[in-house]
Amino acid sequence: MARLRPPDIFNTLPEHFSWTAGGHMYAQTSLLRDNLQDAHREAWRKIGQPGAFLSAAERVDVVRTAREALTCLYCAERKAALSPNAVEGEHTTDSQLAPEVIDMIHRLRTDPGRLTHAWFTRVTQVISQPTYVEIVSLVTTSVIIDTLHNALGFGLPALPLPATGQPTGEQNPQVVDDGAWVPILDVHKAMADTGLPVVPNIARALGLVPSALDLFFGTFRPHYALKEIPLSISQSQAEFVAARVSAMNECFY
Amino acid sequence: MLLRASSEQEGLNYDLNAVTSLSRDPGVPHGEMLRRLAEAAIQGDWLGLAELRPHAEQVMGAQQVVDALTVAAAFNGITRVADATGIPLDDNTAQTTQDMRADTGITQFSYQAKSARYD
Numbered sequence: 001m002a003r004l005r006p007p008d009i010f011n012t013l014p015e016h017f018s019w020t021a022g023g024h025m026y027a028q029t030s031l032l033r034d035n036l037q038d039a040h041r042e043a044w045r046k047i048g049q050p051g052a053f054l055s056a057a058e059r060v061d062v063v064r065t066a067r068e069a070l071t072c073l074y075c076a077e078r079k080a081a082l083s084p085n086a087v088e089g090e091h092t093t094d095s096q097l098a099p100e101v102i103d104m105i106h107r108l109r110t111d112p113g114r115l116t117h118a119w120f121t122r123v124t125q126v127i128s129q130p131t132y133v134e135i136v137s138l139v140t141t142s143v144i145i146d147t148l149h150n151a152l153g154f155g156l157p158a159l160p161l162p163a164t165g166q167p168t169g170e171q172n173p174q175v176v177d178d179g180a181w182v183p184i185l186d187v188h189k190a191m192a193d194t195g196l197p198v199v200p201n202i203a204r205a206l207g208l209v210p211s212a213l214d215l216f217f218g219t220f221r222p223h224y225a226l227k228e229i230p231l232s233i234s235q236s237q238a239e240f241v242a243a244r245v246s247a248m249n250e251c252f253y
Numbered sequence: 254m255l256l257r258a259s260s261e262q263e264g265l266n267y268d269l270n271a272v273t274s275l276s277r278d279p280g281v282p283h284g285e286m287l288r289r290l291a292e293a294a295i296q297g298d299w300l301g302l303a304e305l306r307p308h309a310e311q312v313m314g315a316q317q318v319v320d321a322l323t324v325a326a327a328f329n330g331i332t333r334v335a336d337a338t339g340i341p342l343d344d345n346t347a348q349t350t351q352d353m354r355a356d357t358g359i360t361q362f363s364y365q366a367k368s369a370r371y372d
Contacts, residue, residue: 083371112337136334145326147325147326147329150297152306219330220327223324233324236281237283240287241324246332247359
């Protein structure tokens with residue numbers, strides 16, 4: 001198996017994603033750059049295809065379930081509690097996914113800052129770690145796309161129509177235990193002039209499942225760069241927005 | 254850490270505590286407007302954001318507003334990747350940002366601290 005290439009969130013390596021336009025996700029004229037619009041369309045197309053461990057229908061259901069979490073009364077009550085373990089209840093859902101998976105998706109969507117290793121261990125006693133990674137990629141990719149749509153007043157794009165076919169079963173054997181909850185991409189730890197490694201840990205996090213890594217960072221990449229950011233705001237302005245969002249989501253990394 | 258690096262590269266002195274303290278001026282150009290845009294987007298305050306956007310466009314420019322929200326959307330996703338995978342800080346970051354993390358209150362977001370609070 002070819003070595004999995006790490007995602008280039010520095011925007012310093014040649015393009016390696018195919019930005020194939022598909023569908024009409026951004027029908028309105030907007031100030032969004034073409035490569036970002038194409039990346040979102042490509043992500044939506046991929047979500048509608050069979051994944052590594054989930055069928056296309058299950059993948060689309062994951063995104064739909066992530067959306068419904070925002071109106072789930074139990075999630076709202078849990079978010080307001082001092083501890084997420086302090087309240088019990090049932091999710092508001094039409095999902096066909098397993099209850100444990102529904103709970104995982106709702107928590108990741110509505111209360112990510114209070115996930116713990118003990119919670120992760122409970123979830124991965126029910127689903128495999130590669131399946132967990134695939135779901136994380138689907139939810140987080142949809143969070144990016146949905147947040148931007150809502151923020152710009154576009155309304156949410158319609159869910160992709162699921163394709164037929166079987167999951168590929170592909171996972172990456174070249175992963176290591178490097179202190180994360182899941183095995184992460186094995187890379188050489190060279191340093192960049194940003195003060196971070198050339199491949200920071202966050203870019204290795206979904207490395208257990210190559211298609212999950214590709215889906216998320218294919219979506220994320222046109223949004224941000226660690227230096228010489230290709231946007232109209234300065235690097236420091238982008239870093240301030242990023243840091244404020246990280247603090248609001250109670251993210252340590 | 255990257256905000257600090259930007260501050261050094263641009264020869265300016267940004268207040269890193271503004272990331273977690275709402276009463277502080279970050280010192281970044283249009284910092285207060287960037288904060289309001291980011292917070293509305295992450296809190297899902299779409300009606301508030303619809304009212305804020307035209308004002309922000311007058312202050313900052315329309316393309317700048319879109320780009321600020323583009324970054325906010327990206328970090329609304331990537332923070333969840335970090336939180337869901339328990340990804341550790343990169344070695345250099347862990348070594349060089351101890352004081353900054355303590356000063357800004359970010360230490361309370363560590364996986365160990367969350368486990369102690371919530372499990």
